[in-house]
Amino acid sequence: MEELDLLKKSWKKDNQKFEQVSESQIYKMIHRISSSNVKWILIISILEFVAWTSISLCFNTDDYFKKLHAESFLTFFKILNVINYAVIFWFIYKFYKNYVKISTTTSTKQLMTDILNTRKTVQYYVVYNLSMITVSMILGFILAYLYNPKFDTIKFQIAHDNYAMLFKMIGIFGGILFVFVFGFWLFYKLLYGILLRKLRGNYNELKKIE
Amino acid sequence: MSESLEQSFVKQLKENQNIVHKICRLYTVDSDSHNDLFQEITIQLWKAFPKFRGEAKFSTWAYRVALNTAITLYRKNTRSISTSSFENHKFFIAQEDYNPEEEEKLKLMYKAIHQLNDIDKALVFMYLEDKDYQEIAETLGISEVNARVKMNRIKTKLIKILNP
Numbered sequence: 001m002e003e004l005d006l007l008k009k010s011w012k013k014d015n016q017k018f019e020q021v022s023e024s025q026i027y028k029m030i031h032r033i034s035s036s037n038v039k040w041i042l043i044i045s046i047l048e049f050v051a052w053t054s055i056s057l058c059f060n061t062d063d064y065f066k067k068l069h070a071e072s073f074l075t076f077f078k079i080l081n082v083i084n085y086a087v088i089f090w091f092i093y094k095f096y097k098n099y100v101k102i103s104t105t106t107s108t109k110q111l112m113t114d115i116l117n118t119r120k121t122v123q124y125y126v127v128y129n130l131s132m133i134t135v136s137m138i139l140g141f142i143l144a145y146l147y148n149p150k151f152d153t154i155k156f157q158i159a160h161d162n163y164a165m166l167f168k169m170i171g172i173f174g175g176i177l178f179v180f181v182f183g184f185w186l187f188y189k190l191l192y193g194i195l196l197r198k199l200r201g202n203y204n205e206l207k208k209i210e
Numbered sequence: 211m212s213e214s215l216e217q218s219f220v221k222q223l224k225e226n227q228n229i230v231h232k233i234c235r236l237y238t239v240d241s242d243s244h245n246d247l248f249q250e251i252t253i254q255l256w257k258a259f260p261k262f263r264g265e266a267k268f269s270t271w272a273y274r275v276a277l278n279t280a281i282t283l284y285r286k287n288t289r290s291i292s293t294s295s296f297e298n299h300k301f302f303i304a305q306e307d308y309n310p311e312e313e314e315k316l317k318l319m320y321k322a323i324h325q326l327n328d329i330d331k332a333l334v335f336m337y338l339e340d341k342d343y344q345e346i347a348e349t350l351g352i353s354e355v356n357a358r359v360k361m362n363r364i365k366t367k368l369i370k371i372l373n374p
Contacts, residue, residue, distance in 0.1 A: 001365045003319045003372060004337075010316055011232070011338045018231040021248070026220045029249050030256040036283035104258050104275040104283070108332070109351025111282050195285065198328075202281050205329040209356050 037195055038102055038115060044191070045095060045122045052129045053088055073143070084132065091125040112203045119192065130184055134177060141173055219259045222268045223252065229269050230255075230276050232338075236331045237280045239324055247284055254279045274349055277335065281328045322371040330364050337361060 021029075033039070098118040104111065145151050158165045223230075230251050234244045258275050262268070323334055329350070336346045347357040 001369060003315060003322075004365065004368065006312065007316060007319050008338050008340075010312070018228060018235075021224070021227055023220050023224050026223055026252060027216075029252040030216070030219070032249065032253065034250060034253045034257075035285065036250060036254070036279070037285045038283055040285070103261075104254050104278040105261060105271070106278075107349060107351030108278055108281055108329075111278050115282065198285065199282055202328045205327050206350065206352065209329070209350075209352050209360050 037199060038118075040195055041115070041119055041122075042099065044195075045118075048122055048126060049088075049092060049095075052125065056084060056088075056129065056132070087128065088125075091121060091128070095121045095125075109203075109206055112199060112206065115199065116196075116203065119196065123188070123192075126184070126188065130181060134181065137173075137177060215260070219256060223255060223272070226269045226272055229273050233273070233276045233280055233335060235320075236323060236335055237284075237328070243286065246286070247280060250284055251276045251279045254283060273335075273339065277332050277349065281332060318372060319368075322368050325371055326364065326367065330360075330367070333357070333361050333364055 095118065098114065098121055102111065102114045102118060106114070145155075154165065154169070230248055231244075233251070234247045238244045238247050255272055255275050262271050323331060326334065332350060333346060336349065341349075343354050343357045343361075346361075347354040350357065352360075
């Protein structure tokens with residue numbers, strides 16, 4: 001290809017065509033903050049870990065069970081809590097391992113895989129938290145229904161109208177849950193869609209070669 | 211210790227900055243984004259520098275980090291085909307051996323390359339840098355055969371862009 005050869009020839013003697021950056025400019029540059037997607041993934045991920053962990057810490061179920069006189073569930077939830085913490089630590093460890101693996105000196109494909117894996121760890125953490133919250137909400141609903149005296153009148157109504165009221169309640173509850181989960185899904189889709197769109201595009205291009 | 215590391219880095223990058231400029235030239239279309247990408251590549255080079263032990267030439271080590279930054283870490287979309295801003299690019303500094311006809315051809319060639327995707331640009335860059343297919347394949351993480359096939363396809367693609 002004639003044009004490419006022409007370019008190759010001029011490419012070699014191109015060196016003086018660029019405005020040269022001075023040493024002091026390079027000094028300034030290395031002290032600036034990176035705006036790379038990896039930097040953003042790190043910031044967002046730390047925020048997510050902090051946010052989700054504090055949400056699960058804030059959910060103090062003990063008082064709620066005591067109020068409901070459902071203390072028998074306390075031990076069960078205490079065990080669940082311990083498991084929950086273990087899972088959180090496992091996720092943070094996994095994230096750290098994946099994050100330090102990211103290196104610009106590996107091959108492009110490896111680098112992309114490492115970034116996407118790091119991102120996936122946080123994504124799984126979010127999915128885990130969302131499912132925990134969903135399960136808690138469902139359990140909370142069932143417990144409230146069984147133990148909360150406020151539900152007595154509703155139970156009475158349900159018995160009278162052939163469970164139509166119960167289905168209505170489940171419907172409303174399911175609707176709220178759906179909106180809640182869908183909202184989060186959309187939020188993450190947008191956030192990481194914008195952040196990683198280019199990377200994913202290039203990753204697919206690279207995979208197409210093989 | 212860190213002071214001398216910094217000094218050594220700055221000195222080596224200053225000497226080898228053209229390799230970074232060349233990558234910026236392929237991946238950006240105007241001076242602002244050229245400078246922006248140059249800045250990001252400099253940060254990434256500096257971050258990776260402690261791992262550089264001098265077993266390769268600085269330029270050989272740097273181009274891989276620079277390419278990876280342009281393709282993978284740099285968030286802004288580099289594939290914008292804006293022809294007006296293209297004229298502002300900093301590489302059009304008048305030269306002594308200025309040949310208008312040749313310059314026109316080169317301009318069209320760069321314009322064609324700018325229409326390629328980021329991966330194709332990386333292959334073109336390494337081809338222009340005279341890297342062998344083994345190194346091209348290693349840098350991108352693909353097989354040598356595929357790198358060869360891909361480069362041929364890119365040439366065909368460029369011919370098509372130049373002669374629509």
